[in-house]
Amino acid sequence: MDIAVCVKQIPDPNTPGELDPTTHRLRREGVDAVLDPGDEFGIEAGLALAEAHGGEVRVVSMGPERSVEAIRKALAMGAAGGVLVADPALVGADALTTARVLAAAIRRGPFDLVITSTESTDGYTGVVPQAIAELLGIPAVTFARSVSFDGSTLTVRRQTENGTETVEAGLPCVLSVTAGVNAPRYPSLRGIMAARSKPLDRLSLNDLDVQLGEVDQEIVRVEPAPQRKGGEVVADDGTGAQRILELLRQAKVI
Amino acid sequence: MLTAVWVYAELDQGGLAPSALELLTKARSLGAGSVAAVCLGPGSAEAAGDLGRHGAGTVYASGDPAFAELLPGGPAADTVAALVAEHHPDLILFPGSCGGRDVAGRVSAKLGVPVIANALDIEAAEAVTVTSSVFGATQLVRTEFRGRRPWLALFRPRSFAAEPAGGAAPQVVEVPASIDPRHRAARIVERSREVAAGPGLEEAQVVVSGGRGLQDPRNFDLLRQLAELLHGAVGASRAVVDAGWVPYALQVGQTGKTVKPNVYIACGISGAMQHTVGMKGSRHIVAINRDPQAPIFKLADLGIVGDAAEVVSRLIAELGGAPGAGQPPHGAA
Numbered sequence: 001m002d003i004a005v006c007v008k009q010i011p012d013p014n015t016p017g018e019l020d021p022t023t024h025r026l027r028r029e030g031v032d033a034v035l036d037p038g039d040e041f042g043i044e045a046g047l048a049l050a051e052a053h054g055g056e057v058r059v060v061s062m063g064p065e066r067s068v069e070a071i072r073k074a075l076a077m078g079a080a081g082g083v084l085v086a087d088p089a090l091v092g093a094d095a096l097t098t099a100r101v102l103a104a105a106i107r108r109g110p111f112d113l114v115i116t117s118t119e120s121t122d123g124y125t126g127v128v129p130q131a132i133a134e135l136l137g138i139p140a141v142t143f144a145r146s147v148s149f150d151g152s153t154l155t156v157r158r159q160t161e162n163g164t165e166t167v168e169a170g171l172p173c174v175l176s177v178t179a180g181v182n183a184p185r186y187p188s189l190r191g192i193m194a195a196r197s198k199p200l201d202r203l204s205l206n207d208l209d210v211q212l213g214e215v216d217q218e219i220v221r222v223e224p225a226p227q228r229k230g231g232e233v234v235a236d237d238g239t240g241a242q243r244i245l246e247l248l249r250q251a252k253v254i
Numbered sequence: 255m256l257t258a259v260w261v262y263a264e265l266d267q268g269g270l271a272p273s274a275l276e277l278l279t280k281a282r283s284l285g286a287g288s289v290a291a292v293c294l295g296p297g298s299a300e301a302a303g304d305l306g307r308h309g310a311g312t313v314y315a316s317g318d319p320a321f322a323e324l325l326p327g328g329p330a331a332d333t334v335a336a337l338v339a340e341h342h343p344d345l346i347l348f349p350g351s352c353g354g355r356d357v358a359g360r361v362s363a364k365l366g367v368p369v370i371a372n373a374l375d376i377e378a379a380e381a382v383t384v385t386s387s388v389f390g391a392t393q394l395v396r397t398e399f400r401g402r403r404p405w406l407a408l409f410r411p412r413s414f415a416a417e418p419a420g421g422a423a424p425q426v427v428e429v430p431a432s433i434d435p436r437h438r439a440a441r442i443v444e445r446s447r448e449v450a451a452g453p454g455l456e457e458a459q460v461v462v463s464g465g466r467g468l469q470d471p472r473n474f475d476l477l478r479q480l481a482e483l484l485h486g487a488v489g490a491s492r493a494v495v496d497a498g499w500v501p502y503a504l505q506v507g508q509t510g511k512t513v514k515p516n517v518y519i520a521c522g523i524s525g526a527m528q529h530t531v532g533m534k535g536s537r538h539i540v541a542i543n544r545d546p547q548a549p550i551f552k553l554a555d556l557g558i559v560g561d562a563a564e565v566v567s568r569l570i571a572e573l574g575g576a577p578g579a580g581q582p583p584h585g586a587a
Binding site: 138141223 | 571572
């Protein structure tokens with residue numbers, strides 16, 4: 001089974017992201033870049049399927065040159081190879097452009113299954129997996145909480161607003177996984193060493209059959225969201241429950 | 255300047271999702287020439303009346319069971335795209351639910367027009383401008399639509415309050431469903447609902463939410479008791495949903511539900527942006543956490559530094575909770 005896993009390098013989610021008020025682009029200076037923690041679940045899902053059913057995992061990413069570090073981490077976890085599409089024209093790309101580039105990069109090789117996270121932990125648009133599926137002309141089984149494969153059919157339990165759905169899907173398809181789907185492995189020392197000699201292709205837009213659309217939207221303003229003011233913080237000396245009761249009375253809940 | 259505005263009216267197991275009426279309420283305030291809803295799947299005909307009362311002059315409907323049996327994205331996106339080619343709407347509002355994102359993402363790729371996600375508000379004046387939140391709603395971004403239409407936006411749940419307009423019954427246009435056979439490659443074989451008794455999480459006036467700081471999944475029973483005593487609902491952080499303590503239906507936050515109750519009680523929740531974006535619109539916020547540095551205290555009206563399970567147990571006792579219910583919290587230490 002040939003599995004393509006889409007990954008993204010993002011600013012460390014433990015340091016809040018920020019858009020530059022002038023350029024309206026993500027500030028990347030002075031912030032550590034990491035493999036999106038959400039992508040580790042997709043990599044793990046791909047590796048587990050490849051180990052059980054044969055085949056290999058190829059990671060596909062779009063981003064600035066330094067995104068090779070994120071790809072190397074995926075290679076260290078066990079992916080067989082990686083592709084990075086880096087091009088100055090892609091700075092500030094929206095979800096549709098991202099999907100077009102990733103779909104074009106995926107198409108360059110054989111694929112039976114495309115795995116993504118449900119959304120990136122910086123942009124959170126949550127529409128790239130579905131757009132990739134549409135561009136590749138295949139179903140998207142999204143928001144997976146568990147995945148099994150019997151050699152021909154994927155059985156996926158996916159979450160919805162009010163419960164779960166069990167979906168059966170043939171290949172090829174796009175699968176987006178939540179953070180509840182598995183426990184990602186850590187790269188081993190041997191894996192880290194091996195990653196250095198695994199193939200990592202660097203592509204630019206010229207290498208891909210992709211048309212960038214016109215610019216159909218423009219950010220006109222970025223401003224801080226209104227913040228709540230914190231109130232009183234007290235240590236629980238046994239009266240914490242009483243304090244909460246007072247607030248509940250004031251709010252006319254009791 | 256807007257001729258036609260559409261709302262993608264989502265059905266949830268045959269009934270109308272609340273987002274449909276919220277989005278229609280907003281759509282009819284944009285001064286467009288017409289407002290229509292697209293409603294696909296069994297139950298769409300029954301939903302038409304409600305859609306009309308909330309401002310839809312036309313409802314494009316199909317009762318084809320395939321919309322409910324197959325994954326929604328493919329067939330619904332095809333149908334929306336076909337309707338767009340015929341009627342040329344200027345703007346389509348989608349709910350930011352799992353299903354809404356599945357459809358909007360594919361419509362965007364199919365039509366080659368971008369979609370603005372995490373939208374909170376939209377204005378139509380000289381230009382049509384969408385306000386959306388980024389980075390856990392620490393920043394607001396205003397984006398103007400330009401160029402080709404339809405313009406697409408996905409709205410966070412509960413961005414608007416639904417209000418009936420009291421209009422005439424809508425014109426229901428039956429949409430012929432032609433399901434592309436390739437969509438039949440993925441189908442839904444089983445569904446389960448995970449909805450607790452009591453008021454719904456999104457409607458409840460009191461929400462009692464739990465996170466990792468509860469230390470033991472069994473301590474969620476305490477939250478259920480407290481919620482019941484306060485006629486409220488139970489919520490959860492993503493961390494405990496991912497850990498399998500409680501179902502996703504309880505998740506509050508960026509990737510879960512948005513709640514705006516009178517009182518929100520965060521028990522053992524640190525307050526990651528992922529979570530706070532879904533609850534910071536609450537009227538009163540109470541936080542109980544062992545860590546005095548927990549970011550949740552920065553937005554709580556009342557912060558208690560202490561063991562959440564213990565404080566909740568005492569609260570239950572104070573409120574006259576049943577003795578069987580008053581079992582001590584499960585501690586890890």
